[in-house]
Amino acid sequence: MKKLLLSAVLAASFVAISANAATTSNGTITINGKVVSSTCNVAVNGSQNATITLPTYDTNTLLSGVSAGWTPVTMSLTGCTAVTGQTQVFPYFTGTSIDTTSGYLKNATGAGNSNVEVAFSTTQSIAGALSLQNASGAQGAGTALLPTTGTNNPSFTYYAGYIAFGANATAGAVNTNVQYALNYQ
Numbered sequence: 001m002k003k004l005l006l007s008a009v010l011a012a013s014f015v016a017i018s019a020n021a022a023t024t025s026n027g028t029i030t031i032n033g034k035v036v037s038s039t040c041n042v043a044v045n046g047s048q049n050a051t052i053t054l055p056t057y058d059t060n061t062l063l064s065g066v067s068a069g070w071t072p073v074t075m076s077l078t079g080c081t082a083v084t085g086q087t088q089v090f091p092y093f094t095g096t097s098i099d100t101t102s103g104y105l106k107n108a109t110g111a112g113n114s115n116v117e118v119a120f121s122t123t124q125s126i127a128g129a130l131s132l133q134n135a136s137g138a139q140g141a142g143t144a145l146l147p148t149t150g151t152n153n154p155s156f157t158y159y160a161g162y163i164a165f166g167a168n169a170t171a172g173a174v175n176t177n178v179q180y181a182l183n184y185q
Contacts (some may be wrong), residue, residue, distance in 0.1 A: 039184075042180070043078070052160050053071070055071070059168065064165075066169050067119060070124035073159065075157075076153070077153060077154050077182070081150070081151050088144065089154070089183070090137065090142060091180055093141070093176045094179050100133045102117060103131040104119045104165060105120070109142055113171070115167045116162050116169045116170075117159070118174065122140065123159065126163060141156065146155070
């Protein structure tokens with residue numbers, strides 16, 4: 001009798017649970033996307049994974065808001081061919097080193113210099129700084145046209161430089177990094 005009563009209680013519990021489950025809302029999630037083949041090969045200052053060395057600067061030079069040490073960073077694209085439905089290619093930068101407030105590259109934790117960040121710029125000044133915290137296509141990195149036939153070899157020239165951000169620079173190492181990709185539209 002106890003087993004029968006226990007079975008009846010369990011059965012009633014399952015009915016109550018499934019009745020509650022039947023009253024939940026329904027909806028649809030639509031996901032759209034596009035995958036294209038990368039047609040361009042990339043070299044940054046001649047290498048796929050480049051190391052850029054900025055010149056040494058004195059703390060007396062890098063006062064709050066001052067930038068210095070602008071060093072060329074050239075992204076050379078080769079072998080770019082036509083992509084169906086796409087007319088342009090542009091670089092996009094990502095990574096955990098991007099300061100989401102300034103758009104500059106934060107100095108690595110423990111590097112010894114918390115007041116210096118590294119900016120990427122289209123000019124040798126902060127006035128042309130890329131907004132690396134922005135979404136793809138909104139960083140100010142520029143675009144190049146893809147060919148409709150044949151190939152082309154566009155390039156993008158940037159400058160990496162120190163910026164004393166928030167306070168005067170203090171002595172110490174500056175180490176940071178950023179990942180890049182090419183987007184087509």
